[in-house]
Amino acid sequence: MTTPHVAVVHNNIDGNSAIGKLARWAVQVGLEAGWRVTAVAHDLDRDLRADxxxxxxxVPPRVHAVQWAVAEPTVRHALxxxxxxxxxxxxxxxTGFADTWHVSYLSRSAIEHGALGDEPGCRAxxxxxxxxxxxxxEDAYLRRTGSGANVLWCSEFIRDEYLRLYGAPARGEILYDPALDAGAVAPQPRPVPAGGPVIGFLGGLDPRKGLRDxxxxxxxxxxxxxxxxxxxxxxxxxxxxxxxxSALGWTPDLTDFWASIDVLAMPSRFEPFxxxxxxxxxxxxxxxxxxxxxxxxxxLNDGAAAVWDGTAQDFADQLRALSRRSIQRPGFPQRVAETLDPRRLGDQLLAHWTKAVRA
Known part of the structure; x- marks a missing residue:
């Protein structure tokens, strides 16, 4: 029996972007399962190059629309x-010639949810x-060609947005983004705050992240x-x-940030996962x-979060409930970690690849 062979494609397969990290994980999944792996990328993690x-x-420099337009011919050339x-x-x-597509962004959905902001200036x-x-x-491609690939949505939200915009694909399932650092994250006791709640926000000034709201x-x-x-x-x-x-700026070590907050706020206008x-x-x-x-x-299923409807009163009510720990179910940190375990999700990804080989 020949060794199965997967080709993973992304502009960067490394730790320099969220999707780049996912692509790096997919390469590692293939290698750990004994598959032969081809990486099609402009930038590749140094630790993977020997394997x-x-x-x-x-990849053309800087101009995103040009990068999008030439991706298909340049990938076909590389392959x-x-x-x-x-x-x-x-x-x-x-996706017209791929087998599996891990969906981690939909441009039309981002626009419709106001993710682009309205900042002034030529660059914006x-x-x-x-x-x-x-x-x-993207609309024209997906409505005309559709996805011949097995569509692997990164969340229920992205699945619902895809179905709303483009209808049901021939094949589609949820494949959550894995918690790649789960092994280094240990839950800590979080007592009810003695004073006012300390709210954490990650995302900087990107309009999509919702700090303005x-x-x-x-x-x-x-x-x-x-x-x-x-x-x-x-x-x-x-x-x-x-x-x-207080504004900490960008820092690679968030230990102090996590230790200082009682609740994390994520008011994103569009956040695929x-x-x-x-x-x-x-x-x-x-x-x-x-x-x-x-x-x-x-x-929400694990009692680890509450959804804010955007109003000041609801924010205060939900914050109070979270701060008092009145909605949390015991053991939710472990359950979330188990659901997003990279090995478990890697087995799911391998099952999709194996099905594609047999087809």
Whole structure:
């Protein structure tokens, strides 16, 4: 029997982006199962280079709409002569000839949920224009061609958005994003706060993450404080919170952040999964979510989160319930970690690949 062969495609298969980490995990899943693995990427994690066949992928610099438009021909070029049995991708424009597609973003859904923001300036306007162009190309491709691949949605939210926008594919299932650092995350006892709740927010100033929506809600809870971390947040302040706000900026080590907060807020306008929310839950920290966070159903089922409807009164009510630990079910950190265990989800991914080989 010949060794099965999977080709994994993404611009970067490394730790420098959320989807890049997923692609790196998929490569590791194949290697640990004894599969032959081809990585089609512009950038590849150095630790993988000795173990895979790396086919270098040309990616045009900077202009996202151009990158999207040329992805199919450049990937086909990189794969010339490949003898792979399974092609695993993360980009919709590759699904006409792929076997499995792990869906971690939908451009049209992001736009419809206001994820692009309305910031002024030429750079922001150009980014929004490119996003709209990509969404039109994505719509045209998926409505015309559909997905020939087995569609693996990263969350119930993304599944529902896909069905709303494009209808049911021939094959589709949920495959959660794995908690890649679960082994390093230990739940800690979280007593009821003695004073006002300390609310954590990760995501910096990216409009999609919803900080603009969060600040007035926190301001209305007069004893609450807000700790902000993430890119671009260095020195951030807001007169509505004054000294009740502290901004840590970007930091690779969030140990102090996690230790300082009672509740994590994730008011994202569009969040396909929400790995920070699941990490908080695995640490025993309850999470206050917007309805557009993909892991909401998972965390709600475990009593680890509450959903905020966007109003100041509901924010105060949900925050009070979370701070008092009145909705949590015992053992929720362990249950979340078990659900998102990388080995368990890796077995699911391998089962989809094996089915593709047999087909």
């Amino acid at each position: 895979v066949e790396w086919r270098h992928l040309f 010339r002569g490949s003898t792979h049995d399974v092609l695993h991708v993360y980009q919709p424009q590759l 306007r150009l980014a929004r224009a490119q996003a709209h162009l990509v969404a039109r190309m 969060l600040i007035p809600a926190v301001a209305a809870v007069t004893d609450a404080t807000l700790v902000v971390a993430g890119p671009g947040s260095e020195g951030f302040s807001d007169v509505r919170l004054g000294e009740r706000l 929400g790995m920070a929310a699941t990490e908080a839950a695995m640490r025993g920290i309850p999470v206050l979510l917007s309805p557009q966070v993909g892991c909401a159903d998972l965390l």
